[in-house]
Amino acid sequence: MTQTVLIAGAHGQVGQHVTAILGESDHEGRAMVRDDDQVEEMESQGADKTVVADLTEDVSHAVEGCDAIVFAAGSGGDDVYGVDRDGAINLIETAEEAGVDRFVMLSSMGADDPESGPDSLEDYLTAKAEADEYLRRSGLEYTIVRPGELTNESGVGTIEVGDDIGLDAGDIPREDVARTLVIALEHDALVGETFEILSGDEPIEEALETIAAN
Structure with missing residues (x-):
């Protein structure tokens, strides 16, 4: 079924891959960006439509008419609670009010236990954990994807998937995450x-079918 999918954080590194992949699909990808000067770039990368909105402000105009949301936004460490937590919560609440059903969250491996990770990541992982928990308690049909360390290598289409892989177990290309x-x-x-992913040997579709069957 063709869906209109809002890509939050479309101009980010994972978000650009999501935009391109949706651009090759039957779905309508609506790229959400923060600045007007990013609109043309996103449409050149395959976005069917681009909308300018800030996660820390009113995003109702971005969500209107969408069937699903992929949250791939991130603060880059500048404002983890304002963007990674509160921005995500703002979008979740707006999605509920707008009647959006499906919400796929890009989270992070280690969000289950932020204190066990590096000190430099504790605030980020805590923000992600609190956003994930808010999504779980919402009325949305959610999926939470938690990758390990991200790389810019080309995707290969194969992953390892589980629910307790370990924060230091490996990495994964952003393209495969997308x-x-x-x-x-x-x-x-x-x-x-909710599941974790790293680079692995199993085709993505088959790996996710394994999770779905359990």
């Missing part, structure tokens, strides 16, 4: 699931 988010979006059996 493809996982898009495939999860289309997988009804993944509603209500």
